[in-house]
Amino acid sequence: MSDTAPFPIRPARFRNPTEETPLVRRLAILAAVLGLALLVFAPLLVVFAEALAKGWLAAVTSLASRDALSAIKLTLLIAAISVPLNAAFGIAAAWAITKFDFRGKAFLITLIDLPFSVSPVVAGLCIVLMFGTNSLLGGWLVAQGFPVVFALPGIVLATMFVTFPFVARELIPVMIEQGRAEEEAALTLGASGWRVFRTVTLPNIRWALLYGVLLCNARAMGEFGAVAVVSGKIRGQTATMPITIEMLYNEYLSVAAFSMAALLTCLALITLLLKTALERRHADQLSAAHRH
Amino acid sequence: MQIEIDEIAKSFGSTTALHPVSLSIPSGALVALLGPSGSGKTTLLRILGGLEYPTSGRVCFDGQDATGLSVQDRRAGFVFQSYALFRHMTVFENIAYGLKARPRASRPPKAEIARRVTRLLQLIQLPEIGPRYPTQLSGGQRQRVALARALAIEPRMLLLDEPFGALDAKVRKELRQGLRDIHDETGLTTVFVTHDQDEAMELADLVVVMSGSQAGGRIEQVGRPQDIRARPATPFVRDFITA
Ligand SMILES: Nc1ncnc2c1ncn2[C@@H]1O[C@H](COP(=O)(O)OP(=O)(O)O)[C@@H](O)[C@H]1O
Ligand SMILES: [Mg+2]
Numbered sequence A: 001m002s003d004t005a006p007f008p009i010r011p012a013r014f015r016n017p018t019e020e021t022p023l024v025r026r027l028a029i030l031a032a033v034l035g036l037a038l039l040v041f042a043p044l045l046v047v048f049a050e051a052l053a054k055g056w057l058a059a060v061t062s063l064a065s066r067d068a069l070s071a072i073k074l075t076l077l078i079a080a081i082s083v084p085l086n087a088a089f090g091i092a093a094a095w096a097i098t099k100f101d102f103r104g105k106a107f108l109i110t111l112i113d114l115p116f117s118v119s120p121v122v123a124g125l126c127i128v129l130m131f132g133t134n135s136l137l138g139g140w141l142v143a144q145g146f147p148v149v150f151a152l153p154g155i156v157l158a159t160m161f162v163t164f165p166f167v168a169r170e171l172i173p174v175m176i177e178q179g180r181a182e183e184e185a186a187l188t189l190g191a192s193g194w195r196v197f198r199t200v201t202l203p204n205i206r207w208a209l210l211y212g213v214l215l216c217n218a219r220a221m222g223e224f225g226a227v228a229v230v231s232g233k234i235r236g237q238t239a240t241m242p243i244t245i246e247m248l249y250n251e252y253l254s255v256a257a258f259s260m261a262a263l264l265t266c267l268a269l270i271t272l273l274l275k276t277a278l279e280r281r282h283a284d285q286l287s288a289a290h291r292h
Numbered sequence B: 001m002q003i004e005i006d007e008i009a010k011s012f013g014s015t016t017a018l019h020p021v022s023l024s025i026p027s028g029a030l031v032a033l034l035g036p037s038g039s040g041k042t043t044l045l046r047i048l049g050g051l052e053y054p055t056s057g058r059v060c061f062d063g064q065d066a067t068g069l070s071v072q073d074r075r076a077g078f079v080f081q082s083y084a085l086f087r088h089m090t091v092f093e094n095i096a097y098g099l100k101a102r103p104r105a106s107r108p109p110k111a112e113i114a115r116r117v118t119r120l121l122q123l124i125q126l127p128e129i130g131p132r133y134p135t136q137l138s139g140g141q142r143q144r145v146a147l148a149r150a151l152a153i154e155p156r157m158l159l160l161d162e163p164f165g166a167l168d169a170k171v172r173k174e175l176r177q178g179l180r181d182i183h184d185e186t187g188l189t190t191v192f193v194t195h196d197q198d199e200a201m202e203l204a205d206l207v208v209v210m211s212g213s214q215a216g217g218r219i220e221q222v223g224r225p226q227d228i229r230a231r232p233a234t235p236f237v238r239d240f241i242t243a
Helices: A022-051 A055-063 A066-099 A105-117 A120-131 A136-143 A152-178 A181-188 A193-222 A225-231 A241-250 A254-281 B041-049 B091-100 B110-123 B139-152 B169-186 B197-203 B225-230 B235-242
Strands: B003-012 B015-025 B030-034 B056-061 B076-079 B157-161 B189-194 B206-211 B218-223
Touching: A022 A254, A055 A066, A055 A254, A066 A105, A066 A152, A066 A193, A066 A241, A066 A254, A105 A152, A120 A136, A120 A152, A120 A225, A152 A193, A152 A225, A181 A193, A181 B076, A193 A254, A225 A241, A241 A254, B003 B041, B015 B041, B015 B056, B015 B206, B015 B218, B030 B041, B030 B197, B041 B076, B041 B157, B041 B189, B076 B139, B091 B110, B091 B139, B110 B139, B139 B157, B139 B169, B157 B169, B169 B189, B169 B197, B189 B197, B197 B225, B197 B235, B206 B225, B206 B235, B218 B225, B218 B235, B225 B235
Parallel strands: B030 B189, B030 B206, B076 B157, B157 B189
Antiparallel strands: B003 B015, B003 B056, B206 B218
């Protein structure tokens, strides 16, 4: 290697032949920073500035109102239900796809990606059509005292539909790359299928799984379109944080709207921080797309 | 343990991996499956280990039909081509895995497991590496750990897929002797796959020469190394061992 050469072979006045001139480099960096500032930091600042326009007290008071608390609780509850379920489905789907050969595998892979290409609003409408009071299934469920649309189950379904791909898509490339040799080795050592899954498969995908769960969680808390259709936007009952923000904003209650928005942003920033930490520490165990 | 392979054939969908093959392996023998890539060596080894079920034919262990025996119940120590060590476990945990996976009734107590792992680490002449992770080992060390892990379950036979394939020439020579020593010490019926005729001839008591074609892999000749050298049964064998 050249860095072990006994004398300096690259005097300081020559620049690295593969690098651009300093001017070009600085311009490129400046453009990137300006773009980020304009598109990301400025809106974030505005959100927090608007939230605190009438002081901390007003912001906190608006968040402590009954409807606001209900929205926060609902959003956390939805994430707490839909993220673990989607993690389980995602693991199952990735496992089936990568460890077994079966007919219709390609179709299943396409199906997993479907939520990315379908507009969330359309997804919400589908749920309303399937489970609404006018449908056969929905009518029966309402009669059993278990309404889906305009209630928690519908919101969870909509959220799950929209966030379904995150975990599976994160796991599939990692599991394909790892192959099935370790699982087979465990089987030959006498381990049962469930034990192999618990002691070999799961530990090998744990960081990728956590990564997928974080992405899934961020989207679950922020989802607007699909939830807007199925929730009915009932204040204090089915209004999630994003829905509440929209309603407050439309009513010109800007401090309340932006306080809630700032809180949602904080939740997203925490996710982002965790995600970055994961990428730094465990890049080798995430799928190739996240490696630096 | 004596192994009897009776007209075993295997297809994957439309590809035929093994034309029906028959082979008798005496108890305690060290056998090489020798042949070019695609001749069905790995497939035959995996069928013996229970990782693949044959499309037709039978496998018998000590005269007992074992064709449908599950992979867990076969107790075949299997060393995979790239070793397949558990990457998130230390060497110690890797070797202990099979003992810990036993049903509670036959699972040795912790101290006994530790004692056995230590003894196996001595057997492979790497007594110090228990706390290390697979990524911290050289290729040769990994191969020996894989061997120790397979031996830990007190297997009835040892199956190795290209155990020296990923190693450089010098290490390969050392480990050949290592496998021979372990075989002689344990007396286990051992089958290893190789495409290197020197390796097969030098190490094995019995060499099984295989060839591949569209119709599937088949056995060309079975014999002691010196007999195969002296009297190749088919033109294929002659070409292959002089190549
Ligand atoms: N899981 C599988 N699916 C489809 N074809 C396979 C599979 N495993 C092996 N084969 C085919 O079977 C033939 C024999 O393969 P293999 O047993 O790996 O040969 P070798 O180990 O001698 O190189 C090859 O043509 C290979 O492509
Ligand atoms: Mg092979």
